[in-house]
Amino acid sequence: MSSSSRRCLLLLKKCKNMKQLKQVHGQAITCGLGNNGFALSRLLHFCSDPLHGCLTHAWKLFQHIQLPTICIYNTIIKAFLLKDQYFYTFHIYNNMLRSKICPDEYTLPYMLRACAKLQTCYLGELVHGCCLKIGLVFNEFVGNALITMYCAFENLKAARYVFDENPSLTTVSWTIMISGYAKVGDVVHARLLFDEAPVKDRGIWGAMISGYVHNNCFKECLYIFRLMQLTVIEPDEGIFVSILCACAHLGALDSGIWIHGYLDRVGLPLSVRLGTGLIDMYAKCGNLDLANRVFDGMRQRDTVCWNVMISGLAMHGDGEGALKLFLEMEKTGFRPDNITFIAVFTACSYSGMSHEGLSILDRMCNVYNIELASEHYGCVVDLLSRAGFLEEAKKIIQGMPNSATPSEEAIAWRALLTACCNQRKVQLAEVAAERLVQLELHSGVYVLLSNLYAACGKHDDAKRIRKMMRNRGVDKTPGCSSVKVNGVISEFVAGEKANLQMEIINMILMKIDKQLEYSG
Structure with missing residues (x-):
C-alpha cells in the first residue's frame, strides 16, 4: 500500500463530521481505494453513526459497492435499525440472501430485533427458521435475541422453549426470561425462574425487583431487596429507584429514609432519576419537608x-x-x-x-x-364544577375526543356527579349517573346518587337506588387501610373481625409502651 493510501486511512480515523468524511472519501478515490473493502467499510461505518453520520449518504455509498461483504451488510443493516427503519433492514437482508451471503451471529440478532420492533411474529419465525438452518440457534447472542423477540410478542411459551433448549445460557438469558414473565404479569413463574438461577448477578436481582414493582407487588419487592442485601452484590441506580417506588406505594417512610441514608453511605451520586424517586417517595409518604429538602438540594432537574x-x-x-x-x-x-x-x-x-x-x-x-388531551378532561371538569360552571363542564365532557377511553370518560363524569351532589343539582346528577352506569358497574355511582336523593328529601328515590344495587348485584367496596408496626406492614378492610383489628391496636400500644419505657 502506498504512503498516500496509508495517510488517507489515517485521516479516515480522525474524521469528526460528514464534511471531513466527504473530503477524505474524495482522497480515497484518487488514491485508488475506491473499491478497497476495508476503506469502504470504514467510510460506511462513520456514515452509519447515529450521532455524526448521515444515513442517506451511507445508503448511496452502499449502493456503489459492487461486492459487499457480510461485514458491510451488517454495518448498513445496523444503521437502518438504529434509525428505526425496520422495513429497509429486511430489504437489505433479502438482498443479502439473494446474493448467497450467509447471515452470521451479528446479522441475525439485528433482524430479530427488527421483528420485535415491528411486532411481526411471522417474520420473526422466518428468521428463527434461518437460525436453525445455519446452526446458530444455540449461539449466545442469537439465542438471547430469540428469547427477547418472543417476549416482545408476549409469546412466553415459545420464549421458554428457546430458553430451555439453549445449552449456552448466560445470566443475560435468565434476566431476559424473568423480565418477560414479569411483563405479562406472571410473577409466579418469574419468581420460580429467579429461584432456579444458578448465578444471580445484579441484572437478575434487578429484573425480579422491577418485575414485582411493575405488577404492584410492593411487599414482595422489599422482601427480595432484603435478600439481596445478604449477598455481596451492590444495588445500582435502577434497583434503588424500584425500591423507592415500592416504599412510596406502601407508605413505608422508615424504609425510604433508610434507603436515602444507604445512598449517602455508599456514595452513589444523586442523579436526577434518583432524586425524583426520593421526592416521590417522601411526598407519597406524607413528609413534604424532606421532599422539599431533596428537591432544593438537587443540582440538576428535569x-x-x-x-x-x-x-x-x-x-x-x-x-x-x-x-x-x-x-x-x-x-x-x-x-x-x-x-x-x-x-x-x-x-x-x-x-x-x-x-x-x-x-x-x-x-x-x-x-x-x-x-386538551383525554387525561386533562377529568381535571378541567372538576375545576369548572367546583367554580359552579356545571353546564359548561357537561359540554366539555360531551366534546371529549373519540380517542378517550371509557375509563377516562368515566373520570370526567364522576367529577361532575360529585360536584352535582355537593351542590344538590339533582337533574344534572341523574344525567351523569346514567352515563356512568353505562360506562362502569361501580357502587360509588349508586351511593352518591342515593345520598343526594336522601339529602334532598327524596327518600323513595334513595330506596329505589339501594334496591337497584341489590338487584344488579352491586356491592359497596369496603375501605382498606394499612399500618406499619415494628417494620411489618399489615392491611385490613372495613368489616373484618374485631379480633384482627384489636390485634393491630395491641401491636401499636405495645410499641408505644416500649417507647415510653425507653424514654423513662
Missing part, C-alpha cells in the same frame, strides 16, 4: 422532577405552593408538559382555587399551545 414535586404539593392540598412552584418552573426556562398541567389543575381543585386553575388552563391552551 421536567419530570418538577412535575413530581408539584404533584406532591397538590396531593397534600398545598395549592398555593404548587402554583408558586409552577411559576418558578416557568422562570427557570423549563417548558411545562401535559403532566405538569394535570398536577397544577389537581392542586387548584384540591385547594378550592378554581379561578386560578382556569387561568392556568387559558395559559396552557393559548401560551403553550397544548391541546
Whole structure:
C-alpha cells in the first residue's frame, strides 16, 4: 500500500463530521481505494453513526459497492435499525440472501430485533427458521435475541422453549426470561425462574425487583431487596429507584429514609432519576419537608422532577405552593408538559382555587399551545364544577375526543356527579349517573346518587337506588387501610373481625409502651 493510501486511512480515523468524511472519501478515490473493502467499510461505518453520520449518504455509498461483504451488510443493516427503519433492514437482508451471503451471529440478532420492533411474529419465525438452518440457534447472542423477540410478542411459551433448549445460557438469558414473565404479569413463574438461577448477578436481582414493582407487588419487592442485601452484590441506580417506588406505594417512610441514608453511605451520586424517586417517595409518604429538602438540594432537574414535586404539593392540598412552584418552573426556562398541567389543575381543585386553575388552563391552551388531551378532561371538569360552571363542564365532557377511553370518560363524569351532589343539582346528577352506569358497574355511582336523593328529601328515590344495587348485584367496596408496626406492614378492610383489628391496636400500644419505657 502506498504512503498516500496509508495517510488517507489515517485521516479516515480522525474524521469528526460528514464534511471531513466527504473530503477524505474524495482522497480515497484518487488514491485508488475506491473499491478497497476495508476503506469502504470504514467510510460506511462513520456514515452509519447515529450521532455524526448521515444515513442517506451511507445508503448511496452502499449502493456503489459492487461486492459487499457480510461485514458491510451488517454495518448498513445496523444503521437502518438504529434509525428505526425496520422495513429497509429486511430489504437489505433479502438482498443479502439473494446474493448467497450467509447471515452470521451479528446479522441475525439485528433482524430479530427488527421483528420485535415491528411486532411481526411471522417474520420473526422466518428468521428463527434461518437460525436453525445455519446452526446458530444455540449461539449466545442469537439465542438471547430469540428469547427477547418472543417476549416482545408476549409469546412466553415459545420464549421458554428457546430458553430451555439453549445449552449456552448466560445470566443475560435468565434476566431476559424473568423480565418477560414479569411483563405479562406472571410473577409466579418469574419468581420460580429467579429461584432456579444458578448465578444471580445484579441484572437478575434487578429484573425480579422491577418485575414485582411493575405488577404492584410492593411487599414482595422489599422482601427480595432484603435478600439481596445478604449477598455481596451492590444495588445500582435502577434497583434503588424500584425500591423507592415500592416504599412510596406502601407508605413505608422508615424504609425510604433508610434507603436515602444507604445512598449517602455508599456514595452513589444523586442523579436526577434518583432524586425524583426520593421526592416521590417522601411526598407519597406524607413528609413534604424532606421532599422539599431533596428537591432544593438537587443540582440538576428535569421536567419530570418538577412535575413530581408539584404533584406532591397538590396531593397534600398545598395549592398555593404548587402554583408558586409552577411559576418558578416557568422562570427557570423549563417548558411545562401535559403532566405538569394535570398536577397544577389537581392542586387548584384540591385547594378550592378554581379561578386560578382556569387561568392556568387559558395559559396552557393559548401560551403553550397544548391541546386538551383525554387525561386533562377529568381535571378541567372538576375545576369548572367546583367554580359552579356545571353546564359548561357537561359540554366539555360531551366534546371529549373519540380517542378517550371509557375509563377516562368515566373520570370526567364522576367529577361532575360529585360536584352535582355537593351542590344538590339533582337533574344534572341523574344525567351523569346514567352515563356512568353505562360506562362502569361501580357502587360509588349508586351511593352518591342515593345520598343526594336522601339529602334532598327524596327518600323513595334513595330506596329505589339501594334496591337497584341489590338487584344488579352491586356491592359497596369496603375501605382498606394499612399500618406499619415494628417494620411489618399489615392491611385490613372495613368489616373484618374485631379480633384482627384489636390485634393491630395491641401491636401499636405495645410499641408505644416500649417507647415510653425507653424514654423513662
